[in-house]
Amino acid sequence: MSLVDIRGVHKHFGSNHVLKGIDLAVEPGEVVAIIGRSGSGKSTLLRTLNGLESIDAGEIEVDGTALKAHQDSAEQLRSLRLKVGMVFQQFNLFPHLSAGENIMLATTVVQGMDQESARDTAKAMLLKVGLQDKFDAYPDQLSGGQQQRVAIARALAMSPRVLLCDEITSALDPELVNEVLAVVKQLAAEGMTLIMVTHEMRFAREVGDKLVFMYQGLVHEYGDPRELFAQPRTPELASFISSVM
Amino acid sequence: MTVEFSLWALLQSLADGAKWTVALSALAFLFGGATGLLILFARMSRSRLLRQATRVYIEVFQGTPLLMQLFLIFFGLSLAGLEVSPWLAAAVGLTLFSSAYLAEIWRGCVEAVPRGQWEASSSLAMSYLEQMRHVILPQALRLAIAPTVGFSVQVIKGTAVASIIGFIELTKTGSMLANATFQPFLIYGLVAASYFLLCYPLSLYAQYLERKLHVSR
Numbered sequence: 001m002s003l004v005d006i007r008g009v010h011k012h013f014g015s016n017h018v019l020k021g022i023d024l025a026v027e028p029g030e031v032v033a034i035i036g037r038s039g040s041g042k043s044t045l046l047r048t049l050n051g052l053e054s055i056d057a058g059e060i061e062v063d064g065t066a067l068k069a070h071q072d073s074a075e076q077l078r079s080l081r082l083k084v085g086m087v088f089q090q091f092n093l094f095p096h097l098s099a100g101e102n103i104m105l106a107t108t109v110v111q112g113m114d115q116e117s118a119r120d121t122a123k124a125m126l127l128k129v130g131l132q133d134k135f136d137a138y139p140d141q142l143s144g145g146q147q148q149r150v151a152i153a154r155a156l157a158m159s160p161r162v163l164l165c166d167e168i169t170s171a172l173d174p175e176l177v178n179e180v181l182a183v184v185k186q187l188a189a190e191g192m193t194l195i196m197v198t199h200e201m202r203f204a205r206e207v208g209d210k211l212v213f214m215y216q217g218l219v220h221e222y223g224d225p226r227e228l229f230a231q232p233r234t235p236e237l238a239s240f241i242s243s244v245m
Numbered sequence: 246m247t248v249e250f251s252l253w254a255l256l257q258s259l260a261d262g263a264k265w266t267v268a269l270s271a272l273a274f275l276f277g278g279a280t281g282l283l284i285l286f287a288r289m290s291r292s293r294l295l296r297q298a299t300r301v302y303i304e305v306f307q308g309t310p311l312l313m314q315l316f317l318i319f320f321g322l323s324l325a326g327l328e329v330s331p332w333l334a335a336a337v338g339l340t341l342f343s344s345a346y347l348a349e350i351w352r353g354c355v356e357a358v359p360r361g362q363w364e365a366s367s368s369l370a371m372s373y374l375e376q377m378r379h380v381i382l383p384q385a386l387r388l389a390i391a392p393t394v395g396f397s398v399q400v401i402k403g404t405a406v407a408s409i410i411g412f413i414e415l416t417k418t419g420s421m422l423a424n425a426t427f428q429p430f431l432i433y434g435l436v437a438a439s440y441f442l443l444c445y446p447l448s449l450y451a452q453y454l455e456r457k458l459h460v461s462r
Contacts, residue, residue, distance in 0.1 A: 050368050074372065081370035092365035096383045105379055106369035151365075158369060 003028045003193055004049065004162055009058035010069075011044055018044050020217035022058070026162070026210075031194045033204035033225060036214035037240060042197045045214065046164050049195065050084040051077040063161045082110075085160030089167040091147040093139040099126065099150045100135035103157045111158065125153035129183050145176030149183055156187075163187065165196035201245050205229050213237045250426055255435065262418030263439050269414060270401045270443075272336050277343025277400070278393075284348035289355065299348070306345035312406045314338050319410045335407035343400055350396060354388040355381060391455035398444045398451070405440075415439055 004026035011019035018041045026032050034042045047053040049060060051072055060067045065080045094102050103122035107113045113121065126132050129149035139147055148168055155163060165184065169177045181203050188194055188207050198204055204211060204225055211225035213236075221228055221237050232238040288299040306314065319334040329337075358381050366376040408417035419436035423429040 052364055052367060077367075078370050078372070081368055084368070086365075086368040088361060088365060090361050092359075092361035094362065094365070094380055094384075096387070106366075106371060109375050109379060110370050154369070164368075 002026060003030075003063055004195070005059075005061040006045075006049070007059045007061075009045070009048060009060060010056045011041075011048060011053060012056050018217055019048070019055075022219060024212065024219060024222070026193060026195060028161075028193055029191045030209045031188045031207055032196070032210045032212060033208035034195065034197045034212045034214060035199075035201070035204060035240070036220075040214040041217045042212075042214045043166055046166050046195060046197050049162075049164055050081050050086055052086075082158065083161045084164060085155030085158055085162070086164040086166065087148070087151050087155055087168045089170050091139070091144070091151045091171070093147055093151055093154070095139050098136050098138055099131065099142065099153075102139070102150060103154045106154070107157050121157050122153070125157045126150070128156065128186075129153045130179075143176060144172045145179045148172065148180045152180075152183055152187075162193045162195060165194060165198070167197050167199065170199060199244070201229070201241070213240065215240075250422070255422060255426075255432070258418055258422060259415065259435055259439055262413060262415040263443070265412070265414040266401065266404050266416075266440075267443065269332075269335055269339065269404045269407060269412070270397070273339030273343050273404070274397055274400050276336075276340040278347055280340060280344035281347030281351065284344055285351050285355070288348055288352055303345045303349055306342055307349070311338070311342050311403055312409060314342060315406060315410055331407065331410045331412035334410055335404070335412045339400065339403060339407070342403065343396075346396060346399070347393065350392050351385065351389050354385040354392070357388055358384045387458055390458060391451050394447055394451040394454060398447050401443050401447075402440060 002025035004024075006022050006024040009019055009022040010017070020041075022041075022045055024032075034046065036042045044053055048055050049062070051067060054072055055067070055069050057069045059069075060080075062080060063083050065076070065083060067076060067080055093099075094105065097105060100119070100122045103125055104113075104115075104118040107118045107121055108115065123132065123135060126135060129152055131146060131149055131153070134142065134146065134150070137146075139150070142150065152163075152168075168184075169180050172180065177200070181200065184194065184196070185203075185207050196204075208225040211221070211223060211228050212219055213221040213228070215221075215236050221233055228237065229241060232241060284299050284302065287295045288303070290296060315334060315338040318338045319329060319331065322329045322334070362380055362384065363376065366380045371380070404414055405416040407414060408420065411417070413421075415436055419432050423432040426432060
């Protein structure tokens with residue numbers, strides 16, 4: 001069975017039908033890049049995977065924890081979110097906590113780790129993202145790229161089965177994009193399952209195992225990124241690729 | 246018949262009255278703050294009934310003059326057979342008044358915390374109470390300090406209406422002295438100056454906090 005199973009997912013925002021029946025399976029260790037024009041539903045799809053958006057029809061299953069339309073109790077959401085980490089475009093670090101405390105908050109409060117082990121975990125995670133000397137720095141003392149790496153460390157500290165990345169380099173200055181992508185690439189190499197909405201086409205082609213092209217609320221094309229970039233099967237993907245590359 | 250008062254005696258009487266103004270303000274502010282916190286949580290709870298009830302509570306206290314609220318408590322309770330002293334009626338009235346305003350001020354601060362903070366803490370599997378306790382309220386508190394200190398100035402000036410139900414604080418002391426000395430301009434000038442002395446440091450402090458908290462984290 002797949003690690004992530006998305007079956008027949010529909011989502012409306014008022015009269016706007018954003019997701020029109022999404023089916024997608026993600027295997028353990030896969031890196032899935034979701035691309036598409038703004039408004040194609042790619043971010044919404046990602047956000048349904050940890051219950052930040054509810055769904056109107058269909059089912060989402062992550063590592064045995066299922067979420068159905070209109071069945072998302074606090075308990076279900078909690079057990080889903082323990083398995084799914086998320087990194088956001090705007091970093092969303094907690095500004096009143098240091099980098100280390102940002103990482104320690106959920107491991108202590110949610111997972112019940114003691115301070116000592118939480119501190120060790122946080123240090124290990126900061127080392128992983130190359131910020132071992134920033135434990136006591138506050139978010140506003142860090143560059144955007146550093147903040148995003150702390151956000152990745154914060155998500156990883158919870159040992160998620162899947163990491164969702166929602167346009168995590170879009171808010172960064174161009175010269176800071178690579179340090180974040182390098183961290184993601186390293187995670188992919190270590191076998192982390194990644195689902196990322198991205199505008200970094202080169203990165204999607206190099207690091208992605210699967211490419212999902214969303215178009216008007218549907219998965220329009222799905223397959224090997226190198227093949228799809230070289231030979232798009234539909235005119236929509238062809239025109240999208242030529243407009244962004 | 247006119248009684249002669251030395252300026253010193255006048256100032257002493259006013260200082261006595263000012264003590265009660267400060268006491269009433271402090272009491273209203275502390276109890277109002279505690280009640281306001283409860284109202285805040287009810288106002289943001291998931292229960293529709295609680296939300297509606299607190300909305301009505303807040304609208305009533307914000308939408309009617311403080312004076313009418315004091316009249317209703319003072320005269321209304323005695324009609325119901327409860328003998329209330331002006332002191333108690335003023336304290337209860339100002340507490341309720343402050344709680345309604347503080348709850349609204351603080352709700353604004355909670356809502357000013359960016360949505361991304363809720364989303365990030367949600368995606369870390371934190372529960373509503375954990376989010377509030379560790380992520381939202383610490384940030385809202387920082388935003389709330391300056392407007393809360395600012396509101397305390399309103400409470401101090403608000404205590405003046407307690408004079409009308411006979412509570413002897415700064416304003417009431419002033420009007421009694423004015424009647425006795427026939428020097429209303431001097432007396433009320435001194436009363437106004439006293440209020441200013443109480444309020445101005447708080448206003449300055451609120452401005453200072455506002456600047457300081459905006460610059461730093």
